[in-house]
Amino acid sequence: MRPFQRAGEAVLQVHQIPVLRDNYVYLARDSDSGACAAVDPGVAGPVLAALDALGWRLTHILNTHHHADHVGGNIELKAATGCTIIGHGRDASRIPGIDRGVAEGDEVAIGAETARVIEIYGHTRGHIAYWFSQSQALFCGDTLFSLGCGRLFEGRPEEMWASLSKLRALPDDTRVFCAHEYTASNAAFALSIDGANPALIKRAAEVRDLRARGLPTVPSTIGTERLTNPFLRADDAGLKQAIGLPSASTVEVFAQIRRHKDVF
Template structure:
């Protein structure tokens, strides 16, 4: 039986995601930007929170942890490398560790770059990827605590997952990401269509997650730093893909389109 999933808008542009196993009633939230909307969603569904899965230590992903743990007694799971900065962490995980949620078994993928200890959660049987602030729809996080090539390596790891996996990320940045992507890949018809769809969804107040990884592979420029055509468009023909990725990330950092 598949997991029930609810996307919960938090703060100004964050997302938390609830995962519920109908067989065992186990329920997890992936990241906890603030407690109120998460508690409201749990009450609406009649679910009891058993797990809090944290991708990284930034405040807009952990500020709800203490209140949620106090209310539900949930087990907090997060990266061992950031244990000192994640409140009430119960289970420290590293690359390839299993993460059980009732009858569902996920695993950890270490994806440093945005933060030095960032992790992602993948549930292979359910074809789900929770990438936090590493991979966004048509974009990626800023390389805040590592050099950009470290983040590029992490994105390559996520890129190996199958096309039919659903990507859930930590922020609603899709329209801005898509507009930047068009600035470096203007002739990509699939990209133009996705940007139009994202703009329409946001006008209706709908989230743009999840997204299929297959669509990301076709339209996300940060997953295509090793595409010779992308390198040529940036004036970096023949350059190492890590250098191409670094240039893409630098351009996105200053993009105001």
């Protein structure tokens, strides 16, 4: 479990809990009110243990999408705590125990901290992110990873590019709390197609060092991802040239990068 809080600021406290093989569950707590959300709890046990150790009380679950490794702990956590489960309204039938359906532009309050809901389709047809602008924290599930993006299980390349473009437009210092520890493998792929990128070379070295010390590579930041993540750079002329598609549209380039990653 790893804590994140900006010193000297009354902002969201975030605790990172590794679960399953490579998932992260996040506890996001407003320190003034004590309201606390679990983001994408794939299992309940480690979350309950963390809450007990921290002395925190769970009030909400924020689901980004319906996959079992993100919602598997919903019902047990709700039974144990009485928390309110929030997810995309269009995906309510696939989110266990959902109490409130939300959509693009809605706001979700965790105590005094408020998240804006951003629809980010592509990985699934009902995927959303929660952006806490005051705390510079983005919970983006399986759409944006550090140096990568999610597979297109239920969407088209143009949908995923549009979704990533929304996230890419957020402020540079926005912390990216994605749901998986995929960064090392993503870095290997990114270097294979964008190996002349100095920012990527530096980031890949940082990732190797962190993993060698048994530390997480998450959170990243939007600023870092904008410079290093090939899936956010599909409109970059140098990257287009590097993959042999100098005249292709941005969506065509993105789709080609995603196809390469799928078989990497």
